[in-house]
Amino acid sequence: xxxxxxxxxxxxxxxxxxxxxxxxxxxxxxxxxxxxxxxxxxxxxxxxxxxxxxxxxxxxxxxxxxxxxxxxxxxxxxxxxxxxxxxxxxxxxxxxxxxxxxxxxxxxxxxxxxxxxxxxxxxxxxxxxxxxxxxxxxxxxxxxxxxxxxxxxxxxxxxxxxxxxxxxxxxxxxxxxxxxxxxxxxxxxxxxxxxxxxxxxxxxxxxxxxxxxxxxxxxxxxxxxxxxxxxxxxxxxxxxxxxxxxxxxxxxxxxxxxxxxxxxxxxxxxxxxxxxxxxxxxxxxxxxxxxxxxxxxxxxxxxxxxxxxxxxxxxxxxxxxxxxxxxxxxxxxxxxxxxxxxxxxxxxxxxxxxxxxxxxxxxxxxxxxxxxx
Numbered sequence: 001x002x003x004x005x006x007x008x009x010x011x012x013x014x015x016x017x018x019x020x021x022x023x024x025x026x027x028x029x030x031x032x033x034x035x036x037x038x039x040x041x042x043x044x045x046x047x048x049x050x051x052x053x054x055x056x057x058x059x060x061x062x063x064x065x066x067x068x069x070x071x072x073x074x075x076x077x078x079x080x081x082x083x084x085x086x087x088x089x090x091x092x093x094x095x096x097x098x099x100x101x102x103x104x105x106x107x108x109x110x111x112x113x114x115x116x117x118x119x120x121x122x123x124x125x126x127x128x129x130x131x132x133x134x135x136x137x138x139x140x141x142x143x144x145x146x147x148x149x150x151x152x153x154x155x156x157x158x159x160x161x162x163x164x165x166x167x168x169x170x171x172x173x174x175x176x177x178x179x180x181x182x183x184x185x186x187x188x189x190x191x192x193x194x195x196x197x198x199x200x201x202x203x204x205x206x207x208x209x210x211x212x213x214x215x216x217x218x219x220x221x222x223x224x225x226x227x228x229x230x231x232x233x234x235x236x237x238x239x240x241x242x243x244x245x246x247x248x249x250x251x252x253x254x255x256x257x258x259x260x261x262x263x264x265x266x267x268x269x270x271x272x273x274x275x276x277x278x279x280x281x282x283x284x285x286x287x288x289x290x291x292x293x294x295x296x297x298x299x300x301x302x303x304x305x306x307x308x309x310x311x312x313x314x315x316x317x318x319x320x321x322x323x324x325x326x327x328x329x330x331x332x333x334x335x336x337x338x339x340x341x342x343x344x345x346x347x348x349x350x351x352x353x354x355x356x357x358x359x360x361x362x363x364x365x366x367x368x369x370x371x372x373x
Contacts, residue, residue: 008352158249
């Protein structure tokens with residue numbers, strides 16, 4: 001197992017380079033960009049241009065804004081490659097390119113980016129005077145809260161429910177729970193969120209729960225017990241809205257895994273030896289059936305921990321990593337976009353390796369050494 005894990009760890013670097021290279025090439029061909037965004041704002045087709053660029057901190061950029069206004073200078077071929085750049089001073093366009101790092105060839109920019117990313121140096125946001133790491137740290141509490149609790153609750157509810165459905169396969173309990181799960185899966189999470197918000201956090205019906213944020217305004221004045229209660233009070237509605245689809249997928253996966261194992265010969269043999277149904281189920285079936293559940297853990301974890309739901313975050317005013325990534329893509333804030341992608345991909349690869357290790361703990365018969373990576 002040690003040699004296999006070492007091979008997987010060594011493969012992380014080339015895999016990450018491949019992921020980042022493909023994403024980098026796609027971005028190069030995507031229309032628009034940070035330079036065009038600033039130009040659009042300066043020429044009146046965007047908003048808050050002065051606010052966005054005044055604190056940018058780029059070399060020679062903020063000092064140029066007072067003397068390079070639209071209509072000053074003649075356009076030349078250097079500026080014509082940007083939509084709306086006609087009429088802007090060519091020197092101003094060059095200062096914009098230098099500000100955003102586009103004065104270097106694409107391949108040079110990529111290798112410089114990867115060199116910095118290896119030391120987790122993600123630079124600063126294009127449009128916010130703050131480092132990318134600080135931005136991500138600022139959003140982490142929301143993503144940690146939603147992701148970890150959603151994963152924990154999903155497994156604690158779905159696995160016992162799936163086992164029970166497998167044992168009661170075809171009986172009324174299995175039928176009506178399947179109907180409830182399918183209905184919950186079919187209803188979009190954001191509609192559930194709106195319904196919960198209107199009914200339980202609005203003025204029309206009940207005001208049992210808060211409608212925004214992770215904590216109350218008087219958080220600092222609360223006791224430890226009060227802070228814990230306030231924290232979970234704010235999380236209740238978002239977790240309910242996020243959990244319906246996750247419960248359905250995990251419950252049916254667990255049920256089908258257990259059904260496959262229950263029908264195998266070794267289960268018949270165990271029952272013939274006089275073992276109780278509980279001993280058969282949890283002493284023999286559980287270990288084998290849980291392999292598929294463990295296999296789905298990385299995707300479940302990464303999805304819940306990082307992406308969550310953009311609409312859920314927006315509806316409940318939860319400013320997490322999902323919302324940050326979406327806004328960064330819209331604003332062409334490439335340092336935040338690539339840093340988020342790098343962190344998500346890296347953790348995804350690491351979690352997959354951890355999952356393989358858990359495989360061997362659950363079932364020691366699995367030998368990764370005997371197969372090719």
